[in-house]
Amino acid sequence: MIPQRLVMSAFGSYAGREEIDFSEAGPGIxxxxxxxxxxKTTIFDAIxxxxxxxxxxxRREGRMMRSQYAAEDTPTFVEFSFQYKGQDYRILRSPEYERASRRRGKDGERKMTLERSSVTLFLPDGTEFTGKKAETNRKIVxxxxxxxxxxxxxxxxAQGEFLKLLSARSDERREIFSRIFQTDLYARVEQRLHEEAGALYGQMKDMERQEEQELSRLxxxxxxxxxxxxxxxxLPKERLEAVRQILQYGRSREAAAEKKIRELDGELxxxxxxxxxAQELNSRFARLAKERRNRAELQAKAPSVEQRKGRLERSREAALVCEIYERRQEASRQRQSLEKEIKGIQEKILQAGHKREALLKRKEKVLLEEKRCREEYRSLTEQIARVTDQASRLSGSRALLQKWESLEVQAADRKKRLRELRQKLPLLKKEEQRRDDCARAFEESRQAYQQAADAYLACNEAFLLGQAGILARDLEEGSPCPVCGALHHPAPAALPERTPDQAEVKAARRRRDEAEAEKDRRQQLLLEAGQRCTARLQSLLAEGKNVVGEEFSLESEDPERRLDREEKRRDQELKECRRQKEEAGQQVGKLEELEKARQSxxxxxxxxxxxxxxxxxxxxxADESLRCLDQSVSQAKGEEAARQAAREETAAREAALxxxxxxxxxxxxxxxxxQCRGSLLAEEEKERLENDLEDYRQKCIEADARVNALEEQLDGKEPARTESLEEQKKVLDESRREAEEEQRRWYSKNENNRxxxxxLKKIYGNNQKLQERCARLRLLDQTAGGSLPGRPKIDFEAYVQRRYFQQIIAFANRRLETMTGGNFVLRCRSMEQLGNRGSVGLDLDVYSLETGKLRDxxxxxxxxxxxxxxxxxxxxxxVISRSAGGIQMKAMFVDEGFGSLDEYSREQAIGVLSELAGSDRMIGIISHVTELKESIDRQLVVTKTKRGSHVRWSR
Known part of the structure; x- marks a missing residue:
């Protein structure tokens, strides 16, 4: 990867847009x-x-990188362009951060809104990679x-990170390598082997317990x-043979019991x-005797049955006479009922007449009351119309009152915020005073540092001139120069009157370094004071614009005078709001009185x-009741005539019956x-007598048939004796029960043993295979876990990491020999020296090429x-580039560390990095070391101001 261009906007200490063109650096340092x-480090953070x-x-997430110096409308993002394997790529990424909304709310203030994070990847052909954020991140990797x-x-x-790997203990390097080279895979293999070996050992113990359990059940x-x-x-074979003999003995005993059961079954x-x-014959003789007794009992009941038969005949004759008497009584009851209904109808007609007169009087009274209500309703309607007209003229008073109440609250709030703003003005002055004090202190420390640096340069230059004068003092014409080897010396250096020694040079350098440290500390204090002052200023400006308006400024005029004038204006505004609110309140009171009157x-x-x-x-x-009443009277008269005719007809039928x-x-x-009615029987009694007579007749027939059949079957036979047979059966049943119990007992034991x-056969078969597998897996577990007796305790993951470690040391020594002038190299501690204690395998020693000795x-x-x-x-x-499959990283950045080197070592380190860079690699170094500033021409200078940092190239 070769960086081409980096753009940072409102990122870290950079308030605005800063662009770095890495092509100006070119290859090299x-x-x-x-x-x-x-x-400075923020540049590498951005990449x-x-x-x-x-x-x-x-240590910092992207959302923490929003610049505190940035303006509200400045977006935060990073744009990085790079080249990889001849292809150009560009990434645009922005973090999640809060910013002021571009729109104002109803109260005139801007609220904070959340800007979501995003990432865009542009491919070599100029197209945008389509995918979500997680997919884009994976594509970049x-x-x-x-x-x-x-x-x-x-x-x-990063700063100080590469020192961790050097001074770390073996177990700490193991954690570092596990993250970098992802060797946790081998640790998982170790853990898997250990778990499987433990599981197999547990299975063997389970099988041993199962064997003991089965033997105990036998x-x-x-x-x-x-x-x-x-x-x-x-041995398992011997145990199985013993089980076979036990089972054979048990089956022989079970077979003997089954044979005895079969013999006893035949005798039974x-x-x-x-x-x-014999029992069937005796049962028939017993049934014959019982049937004869039953027939005799039936014959003894014959007189009683004849008496019940006579009662049933008299009841039938009485029922015929009583039926005629019942019909006569029914006709008499109907006649009496009709006479009673006729009297009720006559009384109902009389009451209906009285009720009709009362309804007519009530109707006349209600009509008069209805007329008076209509007149009263008309009067109330006219009064409501007049009150409604008056209230409509005051209908807007409530809205007006709410308006002035709201304006009063807003005015009071603005006055309160104005007062709070005035209280914060002295705080800004205090912050500005602190910032000015820090600026004066920083300037003094900077001047002290400049003086110390000039003194050091003069002292060092005098020391070098002195050394040249000392060498030139001993030169002779024709003798070679110890520096350049020339034989001719036309202008040898003169020896100064006083030459400082090396101690004085070191003391001057120390004073310069102390002054530089003090300057940096004062500069940091000034930066913090400036940030606090800026934050206070921005807060006051934002609050002043919200309270006073967008025209508010702390520079155009005296803020105190502007706020006094604004406060007077706010007092007048509040006074006017209260006056208008009072007038609107009086109108609302009148409106409420009118509304109460209208409601009443x-x-x-x-x-x-x-x-x-x-x-x-x-x-x-009343009208409906009169109509119904007249209809019911007419209906009642018709019913009365019908009832009179029915009464006369019923009286004639009663006399005939x-x-x-x-x-x-x-x-x-x-x-x-x-006497006739006394002979009547109830229907249930008659039905019961009839059923009893039929049942008695049927029983007599059946008893005669059973006795005759049994007498024919037993004609000429005698009852049998069964005592000896029953005793013999009892003895055989007991013997069979004992034999059957013996057979069941042996069957159960034989099934259990089988x-x-x-x-046991299955357990022995599985156990043999398990023992062989467990032995192999246990050896693998001890080997991978580094627990083999008498061997160093280095596990599988540490062994793989040790191979990476040896490769790293081999590559490192190539450069270290150059840096140290062949003084020492690094060595991975040999397996013979590791011992068998703790986690080992990644221990690092120093081998002196001069003495041939090792040290920590x-x-x-x-x-x-x-x-x-x-x-x-x-x-x-x-090593990482190799293990990652030929990764081409054409850039490297090193953050600090050169201050601890002397001049020679620093030159050697820079030489190694220059050699590493070659003609196609870029190496950037962050450093405060003055000598590096003097020896490296290409410099990326970061300048800090009160409004944020800026970056530029300097040659």
Missing amino acids: FLVTGDTGAG TYALYDQTSGG DIIGLDAGQFTQTVMI FCPEAEGLPEKLAEAA DKVNRELAV LAGQQAVCYKRQEEQQRETAL AREAQKALEESPFETED EAGER VRTLSGGESFMAALSMALGMAD
């Missing part, structure tokens, strides 16, 4: 320089954010071939030495047949209208009507550590 906090939606250090973690390790070497009879054989069996069948014949009149009108409707309904009801009843009584065996034997990497000095760490970072970049 360039320096990114500027004051502390100006935004990483454009590619991966996160910053280079990983596919193009570059590196994820965010690999990119920051190979291209964006029933072993105490016969033929079977318990001893089972106890002595050690013979006894049961003889006993059944409307209520009276409604009552009057309701009373009028009730009177109309009452008149209609009385004569017929007297004649029927004289012809019957009864003397009086009461099932146990089959399960943490013994390196600050400068040595930086060179070693930089070499490691470059070596890791080489």
Whole structure:
């Protein structure tokens, strides 16, 4: 990847739009320089954010990068153009952030709105990649071939990050490599092997428990030495043989019990047949005796049956006579009922006449009341019309009152905010005073730093001139110069009167560095004070524009005088609102009185209208009642005539039935009507007597038939004796029950032993295969987990990481030897030195090429550590590029670290980076080191101002 162009808008410390054209840097090394906090690292953050939606250090999200200096209408985005494998790509990405809305609300203020994050990828052919945000992010990773973690390790070497890999412990390097090289796959393989080995071991233990459980369920009879054989069996084959012998013995006992049951069944069948014949004969003799007793009992009931038969005949004769008497009584009851109905109809006609007179009087009274209600309703309608006309003229008073009440609240609120704004003006002055104090302090520190830097340069130059004078003092014509080797010395350097020594140079450099640190600290304080002052100023301006108006300014005139004038105007406005509100309130009071009067009149009108409707309904009801009353009287007279005719007809039928009843009584065996009625039986009693007589006759016939049939069957036979047969059957039943219990017991035990034997066969078969697999898997688990006895504790993941680590060290040493002048190289600790304690495999040592001895990497000095760490970072970049499939990264950025190097080491490190860059690679360095500013021509200068930072190229 080769960066081409970077555009940042309202991003980080850059308030507006800043554009960096990387083509001006060209291949080789360039320096990114500027004051502390100006935004040097933000450039690399912008590149990483454009590619991966996160910053280079990983500590800040994109939504945190909205510039505090940016104007409200300035959008926040990053646009990054780069070339990869000869193809041009462009990415436009913006974070999620809050900004002021472009429209004002009803209250005149702008509310905050959320700007959503977005990303757009333009392909080499100029088209836009179609896909959602997650799909676009994956497409960018596919193009570059590196994820965010690999990119920051190979291209964006963030400040202090590459020192972690050098001084980390073995287990810490393991975590770093796991993220970079994604070796967690091998850790999962280790875990999977360990889990499977543990699972197989658990299965073996489960099978052992199952075997013990099956053996405990086995029933072993105490016969033929079977318990001893089972106890002595050690191998699975021997145990299965013992189970087979136990099962064979049990089946023989079960067969013997079944044979005995069959023999007893034959004897029982013979006894049961003889006993059944004897019991059947005795049963018939018993039934004959019982049937004879039943027939005798029926014959004894004959007189009682004849008496009940006579009662039934007398009841039938009495029923014929009583039926005529009943018809006569029914005719008498009908006559009496008709006479009673005739009297009721006559009384009803009389009452209807009285009621008709009362209805006519009520109707006349209601008509008079209805007339009075109509006149009252007309009067109320005229009064309501007059009140409504008066209220309509005051109908707008309520809206007017609400308007002035709202305006009063708004005016009071504006006055309150105006007062609060005045209270905040002194705070702005305090912030400006602090900013000015910080500016004076920074200027003093800058001048002190400039003096210290000039003193150091003069001291260093005098020291170098002194060294040249010392060398020139010993030159002789014809002798070679120790510096250039020339034999002729036309103008040797003169020896100054006083030459500073190396200690004085170092002291001057230290004073310069301390002054620079103080200057940077004062500059940071000034930046923070300026940010606070700017934030206070922007807040006051925004609030002043909301309260006073868009014309509000803190520069055109004295803010206090402008606010006094505005406050007076607000007081006058509030006073006018209250006066208008009071007038509108008086009109609303009059309107409310009129509305109450109108409501009262409307209520009276409604009552009057309701009373009028009730009177109309009452008149209609009276008319309907008169009509119904006349109709019912006419109907009642017709019913009276019909009832008179029916009464005369019923009286004639009653006299005829009385004569017929007297004649029927004289012809019957009864003397009086009461005697006749006393012989009557109830229907239930008659039905019961008839059923009893029929049942008795049928029983007599059936009893004679049963006795005759049994006497014919038993003619010439005697009852049999069954005591001996029953005793014999009882003995055989008990023997069979015992034999059957014995057979069931042995069957149950044999089934249990058979099932146990089959399960043991299955267990032994599975266990043999499981043991072989468990042995192989346990060896793999110990090997992958680094737990083999007597071997270093290095697991599968650490072994793979160790291969990467050795490759990184090999690439790193190529550059480290150059940087250190062949002083030392790095070594991965050998397997023989690892031992068998803890997590090992990624330990790093330093090998001295001069002494041939090893020492711990943490013994390196600050400068040595930086060179070693930089070499490691470059070596890791080489390995990651290789492992990622030939990734072409033609750019690298290194953030700080050169301040810990002496002049020689710094020159060596810069030489290695220059060699690494070659003719087609770009390497950017962030640094405050003055010597780098002097030695690197191409510089990207970041300048910090009160309104945000700016960036430019300087040569």
